[in-house]
Amino acid sequence: MGAKVITVTSGKGGVGKTTTTANLAVALASLGYKVTCLDSDIGLRNLDVVLGLENRIVYDIVDIVEGRCRLKQAMIRDKRFPELYLIPAAQTRDKSALSPSDMVRLCDDLRPEMDWIIVDSPAGIERGFKNAIAPADIILVVTNPEVSAVRDADRIIGIIESEEKGPAHLIINRLNISLVKRGDMLTADDVISLLAVDLLGIVPEDENVVISTNKGQPIVLDSHSKAGQAFMNIARRLNGENVPLLDLDGRNGLFKMLGKLMREGVK
Amino acid sequence: MKKTENITTKGKGDKLVITCHQHLGTEFLEEFQAYIMQNEQFLHNAKIVLDVRDLEINANDLFSLRNFLNDHHISLAGVYSTRETTNTSARLLGIPTQSSLNVIDNPSKLGNKSLDKAVIIQRTIRSGNLIEESCDVVVVGDVNPGSVIRSDGSVVIWGKLQGEVHAGRSGNKNARIYALEFNTTGAKIAGVALEAGKKKNKEPEVAVLEENIVRLESWKKIII
The missing domain is CATH 3.30.70.260 (ACT domain)
Structure with a gap:
């Protein structure tokens, strides 16, 4: 049995692909799986920063493909989880340093030894994106509840379908409940009805994500954070568990419990 | 035999x-x-x-x-x-x-007597998709913003229309555009654009070209 390859992509930049990749990798590793993250954003690498592994890079993905090092030499082991590895992107090269078949070959070499391989895709629909989706078994499309991000997600889902790599799964990131309630933000339902793909999870806006990203400590390690819980739930859903969506309404606590008690009391 | x-x-x-x-x-x-x-x-x-x-x-x-x-x-x-x-x-x-x-049995009811064929597309037409056909086009699904459909005949959308549609591209003034929800400004029939300023209506509507103006009418009046 080999690993499954997940590619995290979005079309638009800045929606949280790298954050999602890092958090899902840490979440799956914390569930006891062997996980390798692959940064395919050659020239604009930052998965290493988000994972807090930046100053341990010696070799990168292009070094492996061009034969300057063995696969194992470029795999950085995370000290928090002994079965979590990162293969960083090259910073001094560009997307043309890799081809889709290089990515397929690299993932095939990794598959026997891993449970999950998570590929962080660059923004855009060009070479880098094509490289990232080439080895994928599962494609996760990350979007924000904003018109521009949803348009780009729609475009990218169209390309995934035409390359017969689908169906894509959707993650809605940075949903701001108070904006939605005021009617100033697209709701999750608006996004799903336009994109017409399976929803894998909704991650609420959480300022702690920025702090944790800067520190190189993925938010999923913080069990009090709603965003962290949401990423953990997504990882468990990928693993085949049936986890209900988080209650993001904020109306938790006494009133909700009372309401539930009253309804159940009437029965 | x-x-x-x-x-x-x-x-x-x-x-x-x-x-x-x-x-x-x-x-x-x-x-x-x-x-x-x-x-x-x-x-x-x-x-x-x-x-x-x-x-x-x-x-x-x-x-x-x-x-x-x-x-x-x-x-x-x-x-x-x-x-x-x-x-x-x-x-x-x-x-x-x-x-x-796939052939539609009675094309004349689609306002289009010269064509006898239709392409049926059963999926969401997404941003960046371009569909060009010389016959009628039937979409079972939504037509999303950023997509383009060009047809010499009529276009029937069993879903929400938010993309660009050009029916009767080669000058067929009888061509029409049908949608369960018309939410686009990019609709044209035989080169004439839909008149602007129409408020959104969440009802099935049909765009018709009459006297060089493209107007939206309720689709309920028409029986297919």
């Missing part, structure tokens, strides 16, 4: 639809060729549509099959299959497939 259990022939319009009922696998080609030879006289000069159900045929086999049929003065007018591989092979060779052969 002689009969074989696995293969049946049925007339449809000016064509004969030959259906292969059982999964014959690799023996399919031999059995089919034998069937053609047996019925050579009956099939002489016929236009046939081959319905191979879930059988996978690669482009090479389909190419030699078409040559075989041509040698026997039979023209292959289409291939039906539930397998994408087979459909792709057919498209590669320029042989019509099921999606391009």
